[in-house]
Amino acid sequence: MKRRDFLKQSSRLALFASLFPSLPSARFSPLFLTSSSKSSSSQFSYLSEFDLLIKNATIINGLGEPPFLGDIGLKDGRIAFIAFKQNLGSEEKKRGQDETERLLYGQMEIIKREHRLAEPDQIKDLVQGGNSQTGNRDEGKIWKAALFDRFNFQAGSRLVRAGRTKQTEAIKAKQIIDAEGKVVCPGFIDIHSHTGIELLVNPRAESKIRQGVTTEISGNCGSSDFPLREILSEEEKRYFERLGIKERWTNLANFARILENKKISLNWGTLIGHGTIRAYVMGEEKRVPSASELETMKKLIAQGMEQGAFGLSTGLEYTPSGFAEREEIIDLCRVVAQYGGIYATHIRSEDNEVIEAVGEAISIAAESGLPLEISHLKACGQRNWWKMPYLFDLMEKANQRGLAVTADAYPYTAYSTGLTVFFPFWALASGQEEFLKKLRSPEERRKMKAETEEKLGGMPWQNVVIVDVQTEKNKALIGKNIFEAAKERGLDPFDLACDLIVEEKGDVSIVGFGMSEENVVAILRHPLVMIASDGSALAPYGPLHRGRPHPRNYGTFPRFLGRYVRDRKILPLPEAIRKITFMPAAKLGLKDRGVIKEGYFADLVIFDPVKISDQATYTNPEQYPVGIEYVIVNGTIVVDHGEHTNRFPGQFLAK
CATH class of the missing domain: 3.20.20.140 (Metal-dependent hydrolases)
Structure with missing residues (x-):
């Protein structure tokens, strides 16, 4: 990297630091690396068996850089091994030229820091063969798998360079996932x-x-x-x-x-x-x-x-x-x-x-x-x-x-909220019972109507759809808009909204387009x-x-x-x-x-970039998406071929 380019990147980092000041352990000072690499043969000599081996996946590391073909290993719920095989493409030119985008251009380099954990006794998981987007641009050298490691400047991760797939295929694993053609990225x-x-x-x-x-x-x-x-x-x-x-x-x-x-x-x-x-x-x-x-x-x-x-x-x-x-x-x-x-x-x-x-x-x-x-x-x-x-x-x-x-x-x-969101604050003051009492009063309703309909921002009552109520009496209204429901009952839409809130004791959910x-x-x-x-x-x-x-x-x-x-x-x-x-x-x-960085928790998603799609609609929302093949939480597979494995590795995360 040329010195002037490096200084430009350092400047971007300093600017981006103001956006995310709570980033843990972030260092925004430059990291100068030489082409030499510290041998890790002693570290990886014990890699006799892994819990999981994910082969042939496209790995995108979360920093916004291009993907590369590579392998990732996990141990004790963390990423312990990343093998680079092939860069899959050059970095795309950033959209736009405004100052904000130039500012954010530096975020992909924000984790250019050494953050090495103590080496575990045994690496459990290996994600192998993926298109791993760690953004390393030093394409001139290919290191043998499990023989050398180095801190990866662009992604902030140490990579094990793999020239041939067989070098990592020789490693044993308790479970192997062949993710050819799939994307591996951090969990959402x-x-x-x-x-x-x-x-x-x-x-x-x-x-x-x-x-x-x-x-x-x-x-x-x-x-x-x-x-x-x-x-x-x-x-x-x-x-x-x-x-x-x-x-x-x-x-x-x-x-x-x-x-x-x-x-x-x-x-x-x-x-x-x-x-x-x-x-x-x-x-x-x-x-x-x-x-x-x-x-x-x-x-x-x-x-x-x-x-x-x-x-x-x-x-x-x-x-x-x-x-x-x-x-x-x-x-x-x-x-x-x-x-x-x-x-x-x-x-x-x-x-x-x-x-x-x-x-x-x-x-x-x-x-x-x-x-x-x-x-x-x-x-x-x-x-x-x-x-x-x-x-x-x-x-x-x-x-x-x-x-x-x-x-x-x-x-x-469309958004979703409670129907009461359209009503003025003066009417909602003093709690729900007082509000419901006001809604029962024709005089109080008249006071509220203009403010309530103004809150719609020009959106007609036809755009407000009832999606949940509590009483059996009103369940037939689910899926109907306020205008439609009011017409059925011979009411003004505002009065229908007021009646519903009273009958449901304030608990009416809506979707607003x-x-x-x-x-x-x-x-x-x-x-x-x-x-x-x-x-x-x-x-x-x-x-x-x-x-x-x-x-x-x-x-x-x-x-x-x-x-x-x-x-x-x-x-x-x-x-x-x-x-x-x-x-x-x-x-x-x-x-x-x-x-996706060595030493980080193994929260990963493996999805098919061709198939990934939502299936949930406004009329039939309770449908799971397609294309999400695996979801791994703290090193444990929770979704396998799109199905829940009934495993519970989640943790309470404290600041």
Whole structure:
């Protein structure tokens, strides 16, 4: 590498460091390597048997670089061996020339650092023969397998160079997977998930693990599974009874212990939900907290961070999180900053005031000193679609000022939430019972109607589809839009919405078709955006089988890779993989995950790039994707030929 090129890369690294300050053990200083290689014959002389040998796969390491043909070995749940065979292509020219993309160009080199673990006594797993995208450009030398190793500059990984397949085929393995023509990449990390107590109901995490998700980050949109009072509210009791949950906990440490004892199929981490904390301390009251209440919230957040949470989330379109003023959130975020966490926010408006809401989120991050994650970035309602470039501009300029602002999004033009989201906050204040009382009053309804329909952002009631209710009386409405259901009952759509909320005690789920396809593509392509589901681990059977859930619960990641990357070619595949592996891992500061690198945890996905596709639709959402052949979590195969193996190697991930 020429010195001037090296210095350019070092500069990119320094810039990118501001985006992901929580990246564990990241060093942004240059690493100068010579062409000599330290012999590792003594290290690999004991490679007599592996637990797993995956042959002939296309390995994409998560850093956004081109694939190469290579072999990977795993031991004790970690990647212990990578064999390079053949580079499969030169690096594609990066899209665009704007400053943000030039900034992010350096992220693929961010793990150019030595991070070697003590050599294990015996290597268990070997992924062999893959097209491994570790981006090594030193193609002039081919080293014999299991004889030499070196730190790989571009990927931050030591590679064992294999000139001929037979050199690694000679190694014995307990199990061999021939993955010829398949892609091997890091397990997908869903940075915006709502999976929590669902794992107590069904620890197999069916709808997520079958997508290739190996790590779920929950506690988003201001709602987390903790803290929980010892005496449950009536609403909580009904919910727990419906799901058959008998376990009880009060804090994150308790909940994590229950998960570990229960055994789960994927890794799980969480944020602290601001709305949950606020309700625990203040109930549903719409007011500024007292000094003692604010102090109690700070202590609960500090406790959650000490017990392993990754940061704080707000759900500012929901109660009670949305009752908080900017100053309250800044005060609480400053506690999180002391622990190196992040601030993730469902912003105060995703429609008519979305520009102002993004601006508020950035200002909170700036004043509290936290990295910012804007949840499910969008501009809802046709009248607001034009605002999307301005949101990008706000984010890009914030990063140019030294802030760490990123976002996540799902590859759909419809969102999913509760029907109450359209109603004004003044009506929702003081809790659910008071709100339902207001809805029973014709006079109060008249006061709400204009504000509620304005919140639709120009979206007609025909675009709001009922997907779940609680009573048998209303189950026939599932799958119908509000306008259609209202017409059947001879009602105005707004009155039908009010009646439904009253009859269902506030628990009505909807899917809203509010985004443009053009904006969805622009968001997915943007270098500051990673991909996430905003969904939960569901199953087409048992208590988690109910209603007509948004297809994102079953199809987010295969849809992104199949429909948008392979078919529509909005991004190169390596760049797309980076958005669902390295990028969320770096944002959160996940240790030893998100990259195929020696010494890292063996969370891997093997998929068919030709076949990968979502099958879940809005009318038939409970369908697993196709093309996901294997999913490996901490070195254990959880999905084998697309089928769940009933294994539970998942771990609670603490900050």
